[in-house]
Amino acid sequence: MADPRFFTVAGPFTLAALTELSGAKLSTAGDAARLFRDVSPLETAGADNVSFLDNKKYVAAFQASKAGLCVVAPEMADKAPDGMILLLAADPYRAYARIAQAFYPIASPEAWVAPTAWVDPSAKIGDGCRIEPGAVIWANAEIGARCRIGANAVIGDGVVIGDDSVIGATATVSHALLGRKVTIYPGARIGQDGFGFAMGPEGHLKVPQLGRVIIGNGVEIGANATIDRGAGPDTVIGDGCMIDNLVQIGHNVQLGRGCVIVAQVGISGSTRMGDFVAAGGQAGITGHLKIGSGARIAAQSGVMRDIGPGETVGGAPAVPMADWLRQSAILGKMARKKS
Helix, strand or coil: CCCCCCCCCCCCEEHHHHHHHHCCEECCCCCCCCEECEECCCCCCCCCEEEECCCHHHHHHHHHCCCCEEEECHHHHHHCCCCCEEEECCCHHHHHHHHHHHHCCCCCCCCEECCCCEECCCCEECCCCEECCCCEECCCCEECCCCEECCCCEECCCCEECCCCEECCCCEECCEEECCCCEECCCCEECCCCCCEECCCCCCEECCCCCCEEECCCCEECCCCEECCCCCCCEEECCCCEECCCCEECCCCEECCCCEECCCCEECCCCEECCCCEECCCCEECCCCEECCCCEECCCCEECCCECCCCEEECCCCEEHHHHHHHHHHHHHHHHHHC
16 A cells, blocks of 8 residues: 555545446446455555556466456456456556546645745735745746645746646746646756757857747646747647656647657757657657657657658667667677677
8 A cells, every 4th residue: 555654545435436437347246335445556455455457467466466356458357366356448557547546636735825935926826726835936927726836946927827737846937838737847947948049160149039838738747857948939738748757848849739758858949749649768859850640759769850640660760660670680680690
């Protein structure tokens, strides 16, 4: 179970309630009123715990688990230990996520403004906000209802933050308009100058960065990530994007809906991504490219050309995945022959 010093469990929930909210199907009839009190990994779960199996690497742990209820794919049902109740789902992890959210819901912040926070008189603060010690909110900023502004976070002049958003400790947000339910983790930097200058032997001349950062609804931005404001056009992060820790997004970049950008990815200026693009860790993407909707970029890839919708690429320079795998196999054979 989760450490109660840090997490507060809700519930318990009946089998009937968990079945309904998960969207999964019971494998056999069970006691609809049976109570389950927590979620837990396969290895530590007990009879009143809910667990899940989403990866075949953990089949042995599943077979040995003492979980009372487990969310699994239908093809794994015959491997379950005796007595375990199963919820069958095509996407077990997603069904489990719904259950876990019920046990550990995100609580609304307790309304409070710390005495050591500083809020400009012209700033507008919505109902139910929590502004923690050392936070600074500058002139004409607008903070929606039920927001949490973490300790020592800085919200710049004119920034707009939508309802139910969280700005982590020491994060800074400037020149930005944020939607609802945006989460910015500690140390992130949003809206600073883009990396724009005219190079020359007599010195590099800074180009004023006159755009903004526009962030849609339901976006998460990881710890110590940076998103530069636009140079003239805006930098845009679409609804539902998930951006991991230590990601760098350059000026004028535009992400469509639901993009997933994993840790240490760098996206250079003016590149445009369609909806639901996924970029693996440490991938580097040069500027002024077009990445089609549904494209997938393998970890540590170096992308130097446009990528079509639905295309999967890997390697440096990035090529279609089948070509990259073939190249890697050929190089491996050549290396073994020389040895």
